[in-house]
Amino acid sequence: MMTRLHGFIKLTITNTFRTPLSSSQLGLQFSPHTTILASLHHNSFSNGDRPYQKVTNLDHALYLFDEMTQRQPLPSVIKFNQLLNALTKMKHFSSCLHLFKQMSLIGVPVDAYSINIAIKCCCSLFRTKDGFALLGCCFRRAVVPDVCTFNTLLDGLVLEDRILEAEILFKKLIKQKLCEPDVVTYNTMIKGLCKFGYTDIATGLLRLMDERGCKPDVVAYNTIVDSLCKDKMIDDAFNLFKEMVFHKLILPDVITYNSLIHGLL
Numbered sequence: 001m002m003t004r005l006h007g008f009i010k011l012t013i014t015n016t017f018r019t020p021l022s023s024s025q026l027g028l029q030f031s032p033h034t035t036i037l038a039s040l041h042h043n044s045f046s047n048g049d050r051p052y053q054k055v056t057n058l059d060h061a062l063y064l065f066d067e068m069t070q071r072q073p074l075p076s077v078i079k080f081n082q083l084l085n086a087l088t089k090m091k092h093f094s095s096c097l098h099l100f101k102q103m104s105l106i107g108v109p110v111d112a113y114s115i116n117i118a119i120k121c122c123c124s125l126f127r128t129k130d131g132f133a134l135l136g137c138c139f140r141r142a143v144v145p146d147v148c149t150f151n152t153l154l155d156g157l158v159l160e161d162r163i164l165e166a167e168i169l170f171k172k173l174i175k176q177k178l179c180e181p182d183v184v185t186y187n188t189m190i191k192g193l194c195k196f197g198y199t200d201i202a203t204g205l206l207r208l209m210d211e212r213g214c215k216p217d218v219v220a221y222n223t224i225v226d227s228l229c230k231d232k233m234i235d236d237a238f239n240l241f242k243e244m245v246f247h248k249l250i251l252p253d254v255i256t257y258n259s260l261i262h263g264l265l
Contacts, residue, residue, distance in 0.1 A: 055086040058095055065099055069106055077103075077111055084117045093121040112143050119149060123156025131156055147179045151188060158192035166192050181212075187219050194227035202227065203240075216248065222255045229263025237263055 055061050064083055068075050080103055087096040100118040103110055115134055122131035131153050138145045150173055157166040170189050173179055186209040193202040202224050209216050221244040228237035237260060244250045 055083070055090075058087070058090070058092050061087050061090075061092070062095070062099075065102070069102070074106070074108060077108055077114060080108055081111070081113050081117065084114065088117055088120060091124075093124045096121045097125075110141075110143075112138070112146060112149070115143060116146075116149050116152065119156075120152050123152055123159065126156075126160055128153065128156035128160055128162070145179075147182050147185065150179055151182070151184045154185065154188045154192075158188060158195065161195075163192045163196055181214065183209075183214055183217055183220070186214060186216070187223065190220055190223050194223050197227070197231070199224060199227040199231060199233070216250070218244070218250050218253055218256070221248075221250060222253070222259065225256060226259040229259045232263070234263050 055064065061083060065080075068079065068083070080099075084096050084099060087093075087099070097118060100110070100114065100121075103114065115138055119131040119134050122128065122134065135145060135149065135153065137143075138149070150169065154166050154169060157163070157169065166189065170181070170185070173181055173185070186205060190202045190205055193199070193205065206216055206220055206224060209220065221240060225237050225240055225244075228234075228240065241252065241256065241260065244256075245252060
């Protein structure tokens with residue numbers, strides 16, 4: 001595995017992705033949602049475009065969804081996306097996926113934002129495979145995935161400890177110019193590499209990040225500094241700290257100092 005990863009910075013692709021699952025193979029199984037509380041009022045939409053700011057629980061969100069689906073014509077996909085986003089913020093990932101599926105069934109023209117939310121839910125539920133199936137739906141619907149889409153999938157792979165697959169996806173983004181990685185993309189990969197103890201490769205990725213014109217931030221440096229401190233490579237950690245502060249002019253935060261202090265203990 002170490003030999004495989006040391007070719008990481010060279011960005012030489014030797015593997016290809018398997019074909020994404022079709023939407024019919026998603027296998028998303030959900031139980032019917034709970035009965036809507038009688039206490040919810042039918043004037044939840046009285047504010048017109050801003051009912052979602054008041055969504056504070058799952059029952060209310062389901063009630064609003066039912067109201068929306070009964071309207072003729074149906075509300076715009078933007079309104080549905082706002083509701084999905086509210087559910088995601090409350091971490092009701094399974095329910096959010098259920099509503100996304102219902103949107104497709106009733107003919108709401110889901111867009112890139114809708115699919116990004118659904119992919120985030122899949123990855124948060126450790127179902128990154130389903131997230132890639134939704135990516136396949138993007139291409140079939142002529143919906144162009146953006147950097148947020150790929151960042152979410154990368155994070156899902158890292159979350160599931162699938163660092164080699166994350167590496168393949170990252171290199172594919174660059175080689176095939178699917179999107180230009182941003183600071184979140186690099187930080188996600190650095191986090192994954194450090195998670196497995198590949199701090200030297202993570203440092204190389206930090207250099208690549210700078211070379212490609214993506215300015216590293218405090219999160220990137222903190223992740224590597226913390227990994228170096230855990231490996232008791234204190235001198236390297238302080239050298240990187242000096243680079244961050246004096247050369248890159250990035251202000252350290254409490255996480256930076258906590259890592260250095262724990263490394264000295």
